[in-house]
Amino acid sequence: MRDVVVLGAGMHPWGKFESKSVTALCRDAVSAALADAGVAWREVEAVAAASSRFSGGKGWGLSGNDVVEDLGSTGVPVYNLSAGCAAGGNAFAIGRLLVASGAHDLVVVVGGEKLPKGFIQTSGVEDLNDPEYLRQLCVGMPGPAFWAFLARRRMEEHGTTERDFAAVAVKAHQVGKHNPNARFRKEFTLEEVLASPLVADPLHLYEICPVSDGAAAVVLASAERARRHTSRPIRVAASAVATARFGDGIPRGLASVVPDGPTLHSEAARAVREALETAGVGPRDVDLVELQDNTVYYELAFPEEWGLVEPGESERMVAAGETLPTGRLPINPSGGFLCFGEATTAQGLFQICELTAQLRGECGPRQVPDARIGLAQTLGLGGNGTAVVLSR
Amino acid sequence: MAQDATGGTPVVEGLFAQTADGPRLLGSRCSGCGTPYFPRASVCNHPECPGGTLESAAFGPAGTLWSWAVQNYPPPPPARYDEPYSPYTLGLVDLAEGLRVLARLRSADPARLRAGMAVSLVLAPLCRDASRGELLTWQFEPA
Numbered sequence: 001m002r003d004v005v006v007l008g009a010g011m012h013p014w015g016k017f018e019s020k021s022v023t024a025l026c027r028d029a030v031s032a033a034l035a036d037a038g039v040a041w042r043e044v045e046a047v048a049a050a051s052s053r054f055s056g057g058k059g060w061g062l063s064g065n066d067v068v069e070d071l072g073s074t075g076v077p078v079y080n081l082s083a084g085c086a087a088g089g090n091a092f093a094i095g096r097l098l099v100a101s102g103a104h105d106l107v108v109v110v111g112g113e114k115l116p117k118g119f120i121q122t123s124g125v126e127d128l129n130d131p132e133y134l135r136q137l138c139v140g141m142p143g144p145a146f147w148a149f150l151a152r153r154r155m156e157e158h159g160t161t162e163r164d165f166a167a168v169a170v171k172a173h174q175v176g177k178h179n180p181n182a183r184f185r186k187e188f189t190l191e192e193v194l195a196s197p198l199v200a201d202p203l204h205l206y207e208i209c210p211v212s213d214g215a216a217a218v219v220l221a222s223a224e225r226a227r228r229h230t231s232r233p234i235r236v237a238a239s240a241v242a243t244a245r246f247g248d249g250i251p252r253g254l255a256s257v258v259p260d261g262p263t264l265h266s267e268a269a270r271a272v273r274e275a276l277e278t279a280g281v282g283p284r285d286v287d288l289v290e291l292q293d294n295t296v297y298y299e300l301a302f303p304e305e306w307g308l309v310e311p312g313e314s315e316r317m318v319a320a321g322e323t324l325p326t327g328r329l330p331i332n333p334s335g336g337f338l339c340f341g342e343a344t345t346a347q348g349l350f351q352i353c354e355l356t357a358q359l360r361g362e363c364g365p366r367q368v369p370d371a372r373i374g375l376a377q378t379l380g381l382g383g384n385g386t387a388v389v390l391s392r
Numbered sequence: 393m394a395q396d397a398t399g400g401t402p403v404v405e406g407l408f409a410q411t412a413d414g415p416r417l418l419g420s421r422c423s424g425c426g427t428p429y430f431p432r433a434s435v436c437n438h439p440e441c442p443g444g445t446l447e448s449a450a451f452g453p454a455g456t457l458w459s460w461a462v463q464n465y466p467p468p469p470p471a472r473y474d475e476p477y478s479p480y481t482l483g484l485v486d487l488a489e490g491l492r493v494l495a496r497l498r499s500a501d502p503a504r505l506r507a508g509m510a511v512s513l514v515l516a517p518l519c520r521d522a523s524r525g526e527l528l529t530w531q532f533e534p535a
Contacts, residue, residue: 118468126470128404133470134404134431135494136467136468136469136470136471137403137404137470137471137472138403138404138407138518138529138530139471139482139494139495139496139529140463140467140471140472140473140480140482140496141463141467141471141482141494142463142467142468142471145461145463145482146461148461148462149459149460149461149482149484150459152459152460152461152507153458153459153507156459156506156507157507197464198462198464199464199465200461200462200463200464201461201462201464201502202461246437246438246439247438249492251484251492251493251494254430254431254493254494255419255429255430255431255491255492255493255494256491256492257427257428257490257491257492258486258487258490258491258492
């Protein structure tokens, strides 16, 4: 396998853009990534796209084909990758393989999304064989309630308080307000977070991420090809994909088995541990983490599940400012999902854009000082987990 | 303690039954590795299963509460509820048979719930349907 680098990164800001198509959002993101890389569209040899079931000109999740047609049909191979909210990380892994294998020198990875209003509805089929349909029909448990279960369990197990959770949201906006690509750029006090509506007790509105529109893209190149363009490449040290392990205790349908060990998102843990191992990076070597904070709960639980911090340590770290860009383990200096909202398939790629900008030292007030190694992680419906390690 | 509802129609057939010993969830158990499934399953998904057949099994009524959440806003379709909407509590319950089951909790003040508390399976109204009448689903309540 050859070394692969992120040669260019580009984003369309996150928000709600009713008059703009998802293809137009992707065009802006890809154009920005190409300009950043210093290459022309006609030089791109393949496209890996995070495919959406929510939006796109053709429907059917042919997101990459829409992008290629729009930018100019050069006849290049297109791979449309579907992995729910982990699709961006999944497409990135395939894009990296396309270059690492020697099949291509220059590959674009893109994800874009326009989501319907309201919380994400994961199903949509009326079929009693569909576990998601059955679950909603018989019990009625939208996504935020799933996150509330996990948050409540942490309160019972670790003594986490509502103020501990709110502190994570306060921190997210404290840094996210400096990110011009974030959708919500306003600071909140602890009291304001706690006064926001209890969506799914114990979680408040400002503690969960809403849906957004957005797009992000990167240009991947072989290290050899990249030498023509830059003397300071951002290296893809690892890109891992995993799925859930049987019996991890996370109920993905109406029931699961009671786990032998702790309940955890095994797909995320496996992807992260594999990525760190492949990169040859220890937990203490990671300079910053972009993790999937659909809710504040994950920002406390994930670093512990991945061995980055000791179990039960997260609340104290947030309170001490150790997860700020200037802290011991900066988490989501981009502002994370809480400040961006979720444009499902694009999320994994906005994280890569943030890591790239951080490792280049381009992030201004939210810059992690002297960042050298960054970790990004996504989690998607169907038990999909991805993790990426970038280094300079 | 509320009584099990005796009238009404199951919201979906084949998921639960009222037996001589009380309400039960209808699922399967693998003869090879013992893994329990709800609802019924036709194949075992356990990656280390030595091989077996799935046999009918009934689960409940005793369980312990693993976690809970209060659904404070009306859920989107296909979830069902009576108008006007009133928030309900959801629970994840660990059954003695090794199953973690999602359900609504009834007769439960959320402020008094604790992880590990004993709960019991009941069949109880979900909502009233214009054509099918009262719809029943499986729920849990403090034991």
